[in-house]
Amino acid sequence: xxxxxxxxxxxxxxxxxxxxxxxxxxxxxxxxxxxxxxxxxxxxxxxxxxxxxxxxxxxxxxxxxxxxxxxxxxxxxxxxxxxxxxxxxxxxxxxxxxxxxxxxxxxxxxxxxxxxxxxxxxxxxxxxxxxxxxxxxxxxxxxxxxxxxxxxxxxxxxxxxxxxxxxxxxxxxxxxxxxxxxxxxxxxxxxxxxxxxxxxxxxxxxxxxxxxxxxxxxxxxxxxxxxxxxxxxxxxxxxxxxxxxxxxxxxxxxxxxxxxxxxxxxxxxxxxxxxxxxxxxxxxxxxxxxxxxxxxxxxxxxxxxxxxxxxxxxxxxxxxxxxxxxxxxxxxxxxxxxxxxxxxxxxxxxxxxxxxxxxxxxxxxxxxxxxxxxxxxxxxxxxxxxxxxxxxxxxxxxxxxxxxxxxxxxxxxxxxxxxxxxxxxxxxxxxxxxxxxxxxxxxxxxxxxxxxxxxxxxxxxxxxxxxxxxxxxxxxxxxxxxxxxxxxxxxxxxxxxxxxxxxxxxxxxxxxxxxxxxxxxxxxxxxxxxxxxxxxxxxxxxxxxxxxxxxxxxxxxxxxxxxxxxxxxxxxxxxxxxxxxxxxxxxxxxxxxxxxxxxxxxxxxxxxxxxxxxxxxxxxxxxxxxxxxxxxxxxxxxxxxxxxxxxxxxxxxxxxxxxxxxxxxxxxxxxxxxxxxxxxxxxxxxxxxxxxxxxxxxxxxxxxxxxxxxxxxxxxxxxxxxxxxxxxxxxxxxxxxxxxxxxxxxxxxxxxxxxxxxxxxxxxxxxxxxxxxxxxxxxxxxxxxxxxxxxxxxx
Numbered sequence: 049x050x051x052x053x054x055x056x057x058x059x060x061x062x063x064x065x066x067x068x069x070x071x072x073x074x075x076x077x078x079x080x081x082x083x084x085x086x087x088x089x090x091x092x093x094x095x096x097x098x099x100x101x102x103x104x105x106x107x108x109x110x111x112x113x114x115x116x117x118x119x120x121x122x123x124x125x126x127x128x129x130x131x132x133x134x135x136x137x138x139x140x141x142x143x144x145x146x147x148x149x150x151x152x153x154x155x156x157x158x159x160x161x162x163x164x165x166x167x168x169x170x171x172x173x174x175x176x177x178x179x180x181x182x183x184x185x186x187x188x189x190x191x192x193x194x195x196x197x198x199x200x201x202x203x204x205x206x207x208x209x210x211x212x213x214x215x216x217x218x219x220x221x222x223x224x225x226x227x228x229x230x231x232x233x234x235x236x237x238x239x240x241x242x243x244x245x246x247x248x249x250x251x252x253x254x255x256x257x258x259x260x261x262x263x264x265x266x267x268x269x270x271x272x273x274x275x276x277x278x279x280x281x282x283x284x285x286x287x288x289x290x291x292x293x294x295x296x297x298x299x300x301x302x303x304x305x306x307x308x309x310x311x312x313x314x315x316x317x318x319x320x321x322x323x324x325x326x327x328x329x330x331x332x333x334x335x336x337x338x339x340x341x342x343x344x345x346x347x348x349x350x351x352x353x354x355x356x357x358x359x360x361x362x363x364x365x366x367x368x369x370x371x372x373x374x375x376x377x378x379x380x381x382x383x384x385x386x387x388x389x390x391x392x393x394x395x396x397x398x399x400x401x402x403x404x405x406x407x408x409x410x411x412x413x414x415x416x417x418x419x420x421x422x423x424x425x426x427x428x429x430x431x432x433x434x435x436x437x438x439x440x441x442x443x444x445x446x447x448x449x450x451x452x453x454x455x456x457x458x459x460x461x462x463x464x465x466x467x468x469x470x471x472x473x474x475x476x477x478x479x480x481x482x483x484x485x486x487x488x489x490x491x492x493x494x495x496x497x498x499x500x501x502x503x504x505x506x507x508x509x510x511x512x513x514x515x516x517x518x519x520x521x522x523x524x525x526x527x528x529x530x531x532x533x534x535x536x537x538x539x540x541x542x543x544x545x546x547x548x549x550x551x552x553x554x555x556x557x558x559x560x561x562x563x564x565x566x567x568x569x570x571x572x573x574x575x576x577x578x579x580x581x582x583x584x585x586x587x588x589x590x591x592x593x594x595x596x597x598x599x600x601x602x603x604x605x606x607x608x609x610x611x612x613x614x615x616x617x618x619x620x621x622x623x624x625x626x627x628x629x630x631x632x633x634x635x636x637x638x639x640x641x642x643x644x645x646x647x648x649x650x651x652x653x654x655x656x657x658x659x660x661x662x663x664x665x666x667x668x669x670x671x672x673x674x675x676x677x678x679x680x681x682x683x684x685x686x687x688x689x690x691x692x693x694x695x696x697x698x699x700x701x702x703x704x705x706x707x708x709x710x711x712x713x714x715x716x717x718x719x720x721x722x723x724x725x726x727x728x729x730x731x732x733x734x735x736x737x738x739x740x741x742x743x744x745x746x747x748x749x750x751x752x753x754x755x756x757x758x759x760x761x762x763x764x765x766x767x768x769x770x771x772x773x774x775x776x777x778x779x780x781x782x783x784x785x786x787x788x789x790x791x792x793x794x795x796x797x798x799x800x801x802x803x804x805x806x807x808x809x810x811x812x813x814x815x816x817x818x819x820x821x822x823x824x825x826x827x828x829x830x831x832x833x834x835x836x837x838x839x840x841x842x843x
Contacts, residue, residue, distance in 0.1 A: 058450045065342075065447035072345035080348075081357040109642040110656070111258050112146070114292035116250040116271065117243065117524045121285045125248065129240045131278050131286045132248035138274040139252065144267040148252040151239045152636045159635045160226070165210070166624050168218040169590055170583030174574070175556045179589050182216065188602035191216050196606055213615045215603060229575035229640070234528060243527035247289075251528075253639065258294035261301050268298055291524035299514060300806075307804040318796040319374075326789065327381060328459040335451050336377035342447065343373055343440030347432040355428060362428045372411075372762055372797075373440035375790035376404055379769060380444055382782040382789075385458040386466055393449035399779070401445050403772035406716050407765040408441035413708035415757060462785070469788060470781040476832045486829045487729075490736040490822065497739025504747035531571055531658040538646075539655045540677040544629060547653040548579035550678050554657055557671050566668045568661025573629075573644035576637055583626035590620060656681075698753040705757060706731060709764050717771065725834035726771040730763025733822035737815055751811040758812075759819030762794060766827040774831065784828065791824040 118132040136150045164171070173179035181187045195215055198207045210219060234243050241249040256263040271290075279286040323333045351358040384396035391398075412434045476483045525531075537554050541547030555574035561567045596617050604610050632641045646654040662668060669680050709730075714723040734756050738748065766787045773783040794816065801813025 062447070062450035065443070065450065069338075069342045069345055069443075069447075072342075072349045076345060076348045076352060079352045081352070082359070082363065108646045109253055109639075110644075110646075111293045112253045112256075113643065114252050114254065114290060114294065115524050115528050116252070117247045117289040117291075117527060118250070118275075119247045119287045119289075121287060123246055125237055125242060125246050127282065127285065128246060128248040129238065129242070131275075131282055132240065132250050134278045134281075135271075135274055135288075136250045138278075139250070139267075139270065142267060142270060144254050144256065144263045146253045146255045147639055148250065149241070149636075149639065150248075150250050151236065151241050160223070160637075163627065163631060163635055163637075164222050165214075165219050166619075167583070167627050168214050168222070169620050169623055170586050170626050171222050171578070172216060172218045172586045172590065174552055174578060174582060176585070179586060183589055183592070183595065185598060185602060188599050189605065192603040192606035192608065195603075196608075212613060213619055215599065215613045215616055225575040226637075229571055247527055249528065251639070253642075254294065258292065259297045261298060264294040264298055268295065289520050289524050291521045291528070295517065295521070299517065303806060307801075307806055307809055311800045311803060315796045315800055319793050322789070322792060322796075326459065326462050326465070327385070328462075329456070332381060332452075332456075335448065336374055336381070338448055338451065339377055339440040339443040340373055342443035343436035343438075346439035347436035350435045351428055351432055354431070358432075359428055362432050372758075372765075372790075372794060373437060373444075374793060375762075375765065375786070376407075376441055376444040377448060378789045378793070379404065379783070379786040380448060380452075382462070382466070382786045383779060384452060385456050385462065386782040386785070387776075387778040388455060392454045393452040397445050397449045400772070402716070403769050404441050404444060406712065406768050406772070408437050409712050410709040410764045410768065411437045411761040413705060413712050415761070416705065416708060465788070466781040466785040469784040470777075473780075473784060473828055473832065476828065480833060483829050483832050486825060487732060487833070490732050490826060493739045493743070494732070494735045497741075497743045498735065501738065501742040502747045504749050529571065529658065531569075531660045532662065534682065535659045535662055536681040537570075537657040537659065537672065538679050538681050539657075539675075540679070541653050541655075542651075544653050545580055546677075547655045548573075548577070548629075549581060550675060551655040551657070552579050552582050553675050554672065554678055557675070558657065558659075561668055561671055564667070566662070566664045566671070567659055568663070570657055570659050571644075572657040573641060573655050574657075576632060576641055576644075577627055577629050580626045580628065587620070587623075587626075698750065699756075702753065702756050702760070706760065709760065713764070713768065716768075721834050722771055722774075725830045726767035727764055729767050729826035729830045730760050730823055733763050733819050733826050734759045736822050737818035740818055741814060746814075749811060751808050752815050755812045755815035756819070758798070758816050759823065762790070762816075762820055763823035763827065766790065766823050767830065770827055770831050787824065787827065791820050794820045 116132070116135065118128050118135060120127040120131070133150055136148055139145060140148050173182050182191065192215075195207070195211060195217060198204060198217070198220075199211070201207075207217075207220070211217075214220075234241055234249065235245070236242065237245075241251065243249055254263065254267060258264060271288075275286070275288045279288075320333055323336065324330065327333070348358060348363075351362065379400055380393070380397055383400050384393050387396075389395040389399065415430050415433045537558065539547050539550030539554050541550055551572065551574055555570075555572050558567060558570045558572070562569065596614075599613065599616075600610055603613065629641060629645075632638050644656050644658075646656060648654055665680070665682070672678050672680060710723065710727050713727050714720065717723050717726070737759060738752065738756070741748065741752065769783050769787055770780070773780040798820070799813055799817025801809045802817055804810055804813065
């Protein structure tokens with residue numbers, strides 16, 4: 049082909065590649081929808097019902113609720129109340145706020161009376177035995193004595209008003225249940241919620257999940273700004289404390305974002321400086337990013353097309369993973385500059401293509417196992433990484449060569465580095481016995497270190513919680529609920545009535561557990577509403593034709609006048625229907641009722657009972673065991689067990705990925721010795737990295753297991769690149785330099801994560817950093833020991 053024509057064809061191909069990438073980018077911009085729902089990455093609990101509840105709780109009313117506590121440094125509750133009210137006024141109209149309360153409201157007492165008093169006939173007793181006892185002759189005599197006792201108290205005014213229509217005192221008993229359900233030390237002062245007589249409270253719920261930073265961050269900023277202004281107006285004497293899941297989610301995200309931003313800046317500067325030093329061309333530095341851009345655009349477009357959105361963690365993890373594809377560009381640059389063929393960059397790309405393709409396929413094989421998990425988020429990561437890696441490899445083969453100069457001149461440092469590394473490998477070939485010490489030492493570390501591995505699946509180790517924030521959260525929570533976080537008893541039902549029936553039974557069992565010392569206290573929706581069936585059982589028992597005469601006789605025997613309680617039975621005949629949860633909607637109890645409910649998949653209803661001071665878990669579980677669709681739920685324990693299963697499953701998938709990688713490499717070389725020389729160093733490097741981590745006293749968690757996939761994928765790439773160049777002396781020099789640069793860029797990109805304050809990022813950084821450094825040493829050692837490149841290879 050004539051030079052001018054060839055140049056035009058090359059320019060056309062370069063433009064076509066740029067147009068395709070631009071089209072994918074435009075599609076992504078138009079369709080981009082990033083979601084942050086944490087449930088996509090939550091571990092599956094073994095019990096399907098509890099698994100569904102765990103996902104539902106992530107965005108339930110309970111987790112979306114914030115409690116703001118305002119106090120005065122000088123202890124004046126009126127100043128605190130004024131500050132809390134001013135803060136509430138500023139937050140009330142925020143779009144992120146679903147509801148906000150500073151007190152029960154003016155109609156609280158009237159609303160409660162109108163709700164429960166007409167339905168007192170439905171609320172006499174919540175178990176069959178108790179109902180029979182109360183309506184027996186002895187029970188009626190006891191009720192008469194109790195009424196007489198209460199009428200003699202100084203606070204008998206209300207009792208005197210309701211006694212003629214409620215001699216069994218069902219309504220006062222319901223008021224006591226409501227008071228007990230309030231829990232904590234919350235009281236009222238001038239219509240405001242006040243805890244411990246000095247902390248004015250503002251309670252609110254957000255519309256979005258506490259893990260949705262897009263909504264939670266502006267609200268948190270608004271809270272801080274509004275309080276700063278109010279505090280300044282009060283002379284700086286106010287103190288604001290908060291409790292809520294969203295604060296910890298935001299703090300963790302902010303910490304990780306700051307760490308990643310700082311470390312990414314250092315990494316980018318280091319990588320750019322390294323490339324400028326090696327290639328002496330800003331143009332080549334920019335061109336090295338072209339395959340990466342193509343891979344990210346294609347992967348993102350695939351996720352948006354298949355799933356309609358992409359998870360934020362997929363973007364973070366996936367983009368980091370295919371960031372290793374910059375190694376493909378470096379591999380092409382070194383071969384084209386140090387060993388340029390006559391056909392120019394296209395010929396260079398064609399020559400290294402088998403190794404690039406094999407490296408890409410082994411990476412895809414390594415991550416293919418993630419597609420078999422039950423985590424939607426991890427399946428998305430698997431797709432993102434696989435598409436990204438393959439497209440980056442294809443872009444390196446077919447697009448990047450069209451952008452490169454025909455005859456670039458290698459720099460002095462590049463030539464000297466390649467020659468020095470080649471001499472080092474040659475020296476290794478002359479001293480194989482010494483080289484054998486390297487894998488032997490790695491095996492020795494594995495023998496010593498791997499048995500010392502201690503696994504930890506405590507999800508709290510994934511984040512570094514601020515101790516002061518944690519203490520503040522516990523203080524505020526204790527003022528409001530004084531219930532244990534993450535421990536519940538849950539009643540499931542196909543519909544609301546079925547769940548309420550289970551919840552009624554739970555309340556009865558928990559009262560017995562409380563009396564036996566198995567649990568200190570509990571809060572339940574049962575204090576607000578019972579199942580319709582239980583209410584009708586109460587009404588049916590009171591409709592006994594013999595009851596009016598027996599009640600009259602029992603009360604007369606205790607000194608009351610005959611016929612004093614005729615109104616009780618006349619009201620029964622025209623009372624309202626039993627109460628349903630929907631009847632709470634227009635009352636001040638609506639928000640409290642919603643905190644006990646979690647809607648889960650399939651339309652099933654879950655009613656949650658909060659616990660405090662569980663002393664004997666086994667005894668409590670045994671007490672609840674015969675109740676259908678009732679579960680004891682320890683969120684921390686169950687998530688820990690779930691993450692343990694997930695860690696074990698991930699390690700199984702790592703083994704599956706290893707077999708897929710080995711099969712792929714063997715199909716390429718059809719020689720076991722050579723396949724092992726390309727494959728085994730990555731496995732040994734990953735195992736040795738784990739052994740070193742174990743010997744340092746660090747426990748192994750889920751993220752160490754996930755990071756192993758990165759080590760294996762990159763380590764196998766190093767082995768494959770070296771094996772592909774084993775019969776090409778000049779090409780081998782370029783390959784060794786490429787492997788060194790790939791290792792250095794990976795350490796800069798990943799290893800620096802070990803400096804993060806986040807345990808999750810530390811785990812990834814330490815594992816990947818150690819693994820790739822060990823792969824850099826072991827990959828050429830394995831090739832030398834296998835005798836590859838010295839005459840004919842033997843299988």
